[in-house]
Structure formats: structure tokens, C-alpha cells
Amino acid sequence: MRTGDIKTPALIADSKILEANISTMASRRPGKSLRPHIKAFKSTELAKKLVQAGHETFCCATIRELEGMVDAGMGTDLLLANETLDTTRLKNLLLKENCRITVAVDSKETIAVAAAAGIQEVLIDINVGLPRCGCSPEDAGFLADQARKSGLEIRGVMGYEGHLMHDPDTLRRTTKTEESMEILISAHETVGGDIISGGGTGTWDCNQAVTELQAGSYVLMDGDYSKLDLPFKEGLLLLTTVISRSKSGYAVLDGGLKSLSVDSGNPKLFDQGDVMFCSDEHTTVTNGSWSVGQRVGLRPSHIDPTIAKHELIYLVDEIEEGLDSEVIGILNIDLRGW
Amino acid sequence: MRTGDIKTPALIADSKILEANISTMASRRPGKSLRPHIKAFKSTELAKKLVQAGHETFCCATIRELEGMVDAGMGTDLLLANETLDTTRLKNLLLKENCRITVAVDSKETIAVAAAAGIQEVLIDINVGLPRCGCSPEDAGFLADQARKSGLEIRGVMGYEGHLMHDPDTLRRTTKTEESMEILISAHETVGGDIISGGGTGTWDCNQAVTELQAGSYVLMDGDYSKLDLPFKEGLLLLTTVISRSKSGYAVLDGGLKSLSVDSGNPKLFDQGDVMFCSDEHTTVTNGSWSVGQRVGLRPSHIDPTIAKHELIYLVDEIEEGLDSEVIGILNIDLRGW
Known part of the structure; x- marks a missing residue:
């Protein structure tokens, strides 16, 4: 099968770029120093490539992702970040074999749920500047005490500097990330445990504070992250077909x-x-030498x-000009939904 | 089952609003004068409610939608718009029983595909101002000749005034729609056939030119269409749960x-x-009296x-304050994908 045989629209990924991105990250962040984030790609088949690259711990954003990762035999150290x-x-999940689930908590309510479900380990989620989940840093100690009183073990802290992740100014991104991580380190001193979890593709090298980096998008990248000076390359395209072409020159995919x-x-x-x-x-794309039936690739933002x-996602060895490549495999996006 | 038992995030729809929207449209556009557009909701179960309201012809945007509609017994007059x-x-689709498929064509290439697939009937798709599909009006006659030479029957014309669909100024929307439809009527005079197909939710009453209106969003509406003075009401919510609440007052769904x-x-x-x-x-939602675990509804734009x-989509009798309603049914979104 070649890309020309694929019905459109469909995603295709460049295997060479995928492997290079995984390898570049693994060389800087080997094994457990990276906790790849499954949310970016929602595929156990892609996760297995990360296992082959030496990673064995993963982040998930949804319970559906946790369930699928456990079922696929990659549940030995999963964090619901x-x-x-x-x-x-959560309780049903723990009935499965070979699963170790750590959950992020940031309130007495989420601690109570973890304890009631039979979860044994948690990270205290700290707000490090992004107005989203995470407790106020000054509440970290109190929540850790609450969690311990509920019978939970504290593995450490988590804090996501998502507000800094796309800052195109590398120096500012680095400085701001350091400031943000000082909050997390300080909370960690209060809370204890072995883990300081955080970061992402955008702060992959400027975040030196975390013991494990929560990156996922780096595997195939996108237009938004490509505005930064990262060594990872865009490897994902939406393959489309020109279905209409105007006399004035624009075309419709x-x-x-x-x-x-x-x-x-x-x-x-x-x-x-x-x-x-x-x-x-x-x-609709601007004027060019389009022909009806022509294949056109779009790079998602x-x-x-x-x-x-x-x-x-259809996997090809290499996406080349003309978009006519041999399909060498398929990555099922099996962790969709909730 | 009540909405409180639904795992979030999930869509819920207000059955009373759905029925009222369908009824309001059917009273102005009964039977075949409406060709409801399946693309808006991608559900054969919802399409069956439109059959109950008297409609029997439908628009689809994808072959997947055509296939599903035929399989569900609603393929007696489908337009691939x-x-x-x-x-x-297309050829495989025509092997199914009880199916009549008309396709939109706007080029010699799409005419050739329709003919090669064994399609018997087409509409000539005319550009009426939106820079998307549709041939130049002056080419309509030539394409109709081409289609007839290829053995295809011309059922008429189609033209979608999508560029006018969300104009909040009713008078301007009406005037511009009339101008746009003059192009379509003129093309129809050249091309022949019984059908002038076009329009949508936003021009449901100001488009008097079409013999059949291609509206779909009106069934459950959205924030964008609700900016117009339409008699249809928003009946769709994303049901979410507050999973985190900051000391400063914002909450995270x-x-x-x-x-x-x-x-x-x-x-x-x-x-x-x-x-x-x-x-x-x-x-993330602004400051309010949020509590962790609280259910919150979001109206999609x-x-x-x-x-x-x-x-x-979970169907409830009526979405009420507090978001605690009995679930009375489920609408499967069975026409997703391509």
C-alpha cells in the first residue's frame, strides 16, 4: 500500500523523523528521567516505541488512557497527571494485574477519592504559575499531611509550567522556567518523596529541576512547537486531496x-x-498550480x-515531495475518548 | 440513570429543545422542502427523528455518512453535497439496496468519477460567493453538457452561501442571500432539472430561492448561530466536572x-x-462559588x-439548573470518520 491508496483525509507520520525525535529526547532524558505523556498521541503502539527507546514510566491525562496502557502491558508505573x-x-482499574497507578492530587476532595479507590501513591500537584490544576504552594504541606493521614504514600510533587511552554524567546523561557521550578522545588522540600515531575516539549532542555520530564508532543511535533528552537522535527501530516479548483486559482482540500x-x-x-x-x-488554499485529484499535505498547528x-495514523518510511510513499505500518489511536 | 451518573466530559442534549427546533423548521420547510444536512450531527438515530417529522431526503458531506444512512434504511434520496x-x-455504495445517490459535481474530473462509479444523477455545484467548492457560474452549462454526454442525469443545481450564513445583520443577510441566489437561479435556467439546493440554518427564512434547504445545525444549535435572530434554541451542552478550584476563585473543568x-x-x-x-x-473558568465535584455545562460555539x-450524546427530557436530569436515551454518533 502506498500513500496514494489511502482514502483522505488521513494522518500520515514520517517514521524516520519519529525515530529521530524519540532518540534525541532519549539521549538527553534516558529511561525514567522522561515520563512520556500519552495524551499527545493516545496510541499504545506508539508508546511501545518509547519502551523500545528505554522508557518505562508514562503520564496519562485520562482514566481511559490509564486503562489502555495497563491492558497493553505498560502499566508498571503510570502517573495520572x-x-x-x-x-x-480508579477502583476498577486497580483490579487489573501488573498495574501501579500514581495520581495527582491538589485538594482534600481528590485525596479522598484516591484513598477511597484504593490508590496507594500520589503526587501533590502544585500550581507553578499556570491558572489550571495544582494547589497553592503554601498548601502543599497541609495536603501532604492530609494524604498521609488517609493512608496514601507521597511520591513527590508535580507542577506544569504550561504558561511558559510556547515562549519563543529561549532565554526568557529558560529564566521563567527556573523561577517557576523554584516554587516546585520549595514545595518538594515541604512534601518529600523522590519525584519532581513537570516540564514538557517546550522546556525539555531548560527545565533542569525536574527528576522526570512530562513531554509527549516532541515525538511528532506540530506547527506551534516548531516556532521554538527545538531539535525535534515535524513528522505528522494530514493527507488530503484537491477536490475542487477555481478558475481564479485557489483550490479546496x-x-x-x-x-x-x-x-x-x-x-x-x-x-x-x-x-x-x-x-x-x-x-481552501491560495492560488497555485493545483490539479483536481492531487494529494496535498497539511502540517497541523x-x-x-x-x-x-x-x-x-499511517506510518511511512519518509514523507517525500509528491507525497507518494510506501505505507510501512499503522498506529492505532486506541486511547481516544474518556 | 441521571446526568449525575454520566462520566465526564460528555455531551447531553435537551430533548424538548430538539423536538421544538425540528418542529419549527418542519412547519416552515415541510417534507422535501428541507434536505437536512447529516454532517452537523452524524447520527442516524437523530436522522430518524427527522424522518418522523416528515423529511425523507438528506444531505451528506462524506461517503461514510452516505454508507451509514443507506445501511440505516434512509438512503432513498441522498445527496452528497x-x-x-x-x-x-461510490461504486461499492451503489451495490447496496434501496439507495438513490445524487452527487455534487463542479469539474470534468468529478463528473468522470461519478460516471465511472455508476452514479446516475448529479447536481451541478455552483460557486455563489463562498471561495470553496462549486464551478464558476459561466461554466455551469458546459459542465451540464459534459455530464449529460457522460450519461448522467442533471437533477438541478446546488450552491451554498456559507459566507453569509453568520451575518448578524438580518437585513443585510437577507439582501446578500437574494443576490447570491440570483447567481444560482441563473445557473439553474442554463442547467435545468427540478432541484435548486442550498442554504442553511442561518438563511433558513431569508433564502426563498431554493427548492430544498440544506440545514443541519438548527436541530441543536450552537453559540455561533445563536448570535442571529433565529427561532431555534441551543440544546447541546458539554457536561463537565470541576476537578480543581483555586484559592483565588477560578475553577478547572x-x-x-x-x-x-x-x-x-x-x-x-x-x-x-x-x-x-x-x-x-x-x-478554566472565572471566579465563582465553585466546588470540587460540581457539574458544569458548557455551550459549544x-x-x-x-x-x-x-x-x-445523552438525551435528557429537559436540561435544568443544577444539571440533574433523567437520561431518557442515547444518540449514537455513528457516522464519524470518513
């Missing part, structure tokens, strides 16, 4: 808002031309919600 | 970019408060790509 109030599903996410901006074209706009089923729209 | 170059799947689309703006809260921002798994992210 998110808060949950779903006692029932058969993929749009339902097959890629535009929350971080419109996609970019793999080859020549620019995107005019995306609508539900279409992307944001990988996570784009992949979550698809059932699978 | 979109261009396709997939001869194989467990639904974000992967469970609703923000291409037309952030969602609105069903009750009090405002959205600060959406991220992959979360929505754009229905089509939001529903396409979900496997099902």
Missing part, C-alpha cells in the same frame, strides 16, 4: 476542522502555498487535539 | 479542546461565570466539529 473524582473507575484542530492557528502546507481558511470538511480526531 | 474523487467507494471545538470561539457557561481559556483536557469528537 491530572485530577479525577471518579472513584469507581477534503480535510478541515473535523480532521485537524485550529486552536493554535491554521495548518501550514507541506509544499507550496498558503491556507486561506478551514471549514468543517474543507481547507497542534498535535494533541488533531490526533484525537482520528482512528489511526 | 460535496465533491469526491473516490470512484471505488475536565473538558477542553479534545471534547469541544473552539474554532468559532470559546464555549459559554450554561449557568454563571465566564470561560478564561480552554486547553487540551481542561477549561460550533456544533459540527464538537459532536464529531464524541461517540454519543
